[in-house]
Amino acid sequence: MVEPGSLESRLRAVRAKGRKALVPYVSGGISDDWLDVVRAAADAGADAIEIGIPFSDPVMDGPTIQAASQRSLDRGTTPVGIFGALADLDAGVPLVAMTYYNLVFRAGHRRFARSLVDAGVAGAIVPDLCLEELGDWERAAVDAGIETVLLAAPVTPDDRLAELCRRSRGFIYGVSVMGVTGERQALATSAGILAKRLKAVTDKPVIVGFGISGPAQAIEAATESDGVVVASALMRLVLDGGGPTEVGASVAALRRALDGG
Amino acid sequence: MGAPGADGRFGEFGGRFIPESLVPACLELDEAFTAAWGDDEFRAEYAAILRDYAGRPTPVTECHRLSAQLGVRVLLKREDLAHTGSHKINNVVGQALLARRMGKHRVIAETGAGQHGVATATACALFGLDCVVYMGEVDVERQALNVFRMRLLGAEVRPVGSGSRTLKDAINEAMRDWVASVESTHYCLGSVMGPHPYPWMVREFQRIVGDEAREQCRRLLDGSDPDYVVACVGGGSNAAGTFAGFVETKAKLVGVEPAGGAALGHGVPGVVHGSKSFLLQDEHGQVLEAHSVSAGLDYPGVGPEHAHLASIGRATYVQAADAEVLDAFQLLSRTEGIIPALEPAHAIAWLVRAAATEIPLGSTVLLTLSGRGDKDAQQVMEMLS
Numbered sequence A: 001m002v003e004p005g006s007l008e009s010r011l012r013a014v015r016a017k018g019r020k021a022l023v024p025y026v027s028g029g030i031s032d033d034w035l036d037v038v039r040a041a042a043d044a045g046a047d048a049i050e051i052g053i054p055f056s057d058p059v060m061d062g063p064t065i066q067a068a069s070q071r072s073l074d075r076g077t078t079p080v081g082i083f084g085a086l087a088d089l090d091a092g093v094p095l096v097a098m099t100y101y102n103l104v105f106r107a108g109h110r111r112f113a114r115s116l117v118d119a120g121v122a123g124a125i126v127p128d129l130c131l132e133e134l135g136d137w138e139r140a141a142v143d144a145g146i147e148t149v150l151l152a153a154p155v156t157p158d159d160r161l162a163e164l165c166r167r168s169r170g171f172i173y174g175v176s177v178m179g180v181t182g183e184r185q186a187l188a189t190s191a192g193i194l195a196k197r198l199k200a201v202t203d204k205p206v207i208v209g210f211g212i213s214g215p216a217q218a219i220e221a222a223t224e225s226d227g228v229v230v231a232s233a234l235m236r237l238v239l240d241g242g243g244p245t246e247v248g249a250s251v252a253a254l255r256r257a258l259d260g261g
Numbered sequence B: 001m002g003a004p005g006a007d008g009r010f011g012e013f014g015g016r017f018i019p020e021s022l023v024p025a026c027l028e029l030d031e032a033f034t035a036a037w038g039d040d041e042f043r044a045e046y047a048a049i050l051r052d053y054a055g056r057p058t059p060v061t062e063c064h065r066l067s068a069q070l071g072v073r074v075l076l077k078r079e080d081l082a083h084t085g086s087h088k089i090n091n092v093v094g095q096a097l098l099a100r101r102m103g104k105h106r107v108i109a110e111t112g113a114g115q116h117g118v119a120t121a122t123a124c125a126l127f128g129l130d131c132v133v134y135m136g137e138v139d140v141e142r143q144a145l146n147v148f149r150m151r152l153l154g155a156e157v158r159p160v161g162s163g164s165r166t167l168k169d170a171i172n173e174a175m176r177d178w179v180a181s182v183e184s185t186h187y188c189l190g191s192v193m194g195p196h197p198y199p200w201m202v203r204e205f206q207r208i209v210g211d212e213a214r215e216q217c218r219r220l221l222d223g224s225d226p227d228y229v230v231a232c233v234g235g236g237s238n239a240a241g242t243f244a245g246f247v248e249t250k251a252k253l254v255g256v257e258p259a260g261g262a263a264l265g266h267g268v269p270g271v272v273h274g275s276k277s278f279l280l281q282d283e284h285g286q287v288l289e290a291h292s293v294s295a296g297l298d299y300p301g302v303g304p305e306h307a308h309l310a311s312i313g314r315a316t317y318v319q320a321a322d323a324e325v326l327d328a329f330q331l332l333s334r335t336e337g338i339i340p341a342l343e344p345a346h347a348i349a350w351l352v353r354a355a356a357t358e359i360p361l362g363s364t365v366l367l368t369l370s371g372r373g374d375k376d377a378q379q380v381m382e383m384l385s
């Protein structure tokens, strides 16, 4: 039994207070002031922040995060650069790196885990690493004290769901819909069903993400879960020329909605 | 070249690096293929369609004039004569039968040169399945004839404008479609890449090329095998199918990559599109763009079994550059009356060079001519003018 890390502890504490967790996503290196965007999200009431480390071929991402990743790469962003910048940032909330496996594999599992630790990052999400291939990274991450958050999908069968919950750390990421990231008109009905199934088999925090496009959907997605991830809706603001002010305002609105006011 | 284990590994390569959303579908496909491939009825239907509809077996042609010119005996395995004009039909017939068996009525595919897209559209027309093909915008432009053919066959062609706008990005987009549609849709991958079971399954559906060629060679060569077996390598399906027929013989196996997209020649181990293999990438792990005249080989990765065959030394991987490929394209046309696709023209180009340098005089070479050049005529005409 591994002790909960700082990410899981924080999200459990949020839940213990009867609140829903809010986890905004920021693409690392998307703009000159991306660190200010992260700070603004934290100041506006985020409980943890996902930091995207852009990959050239993001197959789980829809048009907005693809564009955000491409913009960041076009600006010359590297994982090393992001880690260096994060090391100097004190956001006051746990950070979770979100990237694709080739960046981890290329760096080497232990070296990548070490970089996260040095950058002050608490957790990692690697969506193209399913249970079958998780072992090597999992060992390196556990040894370094990095919490690897696993994703559960609406089609994940019950036996796998239990195994995912057992091995996921920090929280369980419930993928709301069969599809890639991106804003959607309405929250998929699969979101609530999956959250309920997850809550039935784990007492770790269950956070729902993919397609949560605004306050109303955040409230809906948090009904059966412990909180939400919001990504595309925020990164669209930055792609459209917004910065810390716009993202901060949007996160604050989500916060108010989740807090019931 | 046997079956990989349940983990889909060829040595250290292969595997199943996919999001959780796709895991049940890959497990289902693995189960369905394993059952079908052990089922005599399925095998008989697959063989019958390839015979009566796709024109198999394809012949092995002895190239008298080219042989005289090069000083080596050249035999061509004529996949250009298969229905739709390339080896891609072998794989697609197998996967369409599987889609039907799994009750999936919609099929998606990626395509580079358009040959896999045309083959998929063809099989979907034959079986009455809905078909969507993703194709990079660069390839839509340079393989316009195949885009029209796919549309004639009733498929929807969706141009892909992201990234390098070639095969790599078409695969990304097909995978994104599949994540959202997996319950009704079969992803008909066109080469020996992707997550397990694809590299294994596609090689098995293509091994008919090598199995036929081995028997045909033995008939031509008084029971012996060729000294060299050569094929071009994009993802590596025609090469894998060809090699599967000869891996137990003494023949040297040679895969020819494009110089501008040589994953085995210039890449390092990496993971993209669901499997671990060799990959063109920068020091951080960002995938690099390939650059080749040939849309079908314009890909920064390669199938995992080729990475394995290279690492154990059973096959050798070499390169051909765009300029010599154009020469080879014309050479085969003039000496043998066979206009090759640009992809196998890479294999011819290497053969021309190697015949003058490393292949002992009088050796016998079996080369898989994976497709015909009609699709490339327009592009080559512009390049030569």
Ligand SMILES: Cc1ncc(COP(=O)(O)O)c(C=O)c1O
Residues within 6 Å of the ligand: B086, B087, B112, B113, B114, B115, B116, B190, B191, B192, B232, B233, B234, B235, B236, B237, B238, B239, B295, B296, B297, B341, B343, B344, B370, B371, B372
């Ligand atoms: C004629 C032909 N040969 C070869 C290829 C490359 O594919 P593979 O390496 O899987 O055989 C293609 C792909 O489009 C092709 O059209």
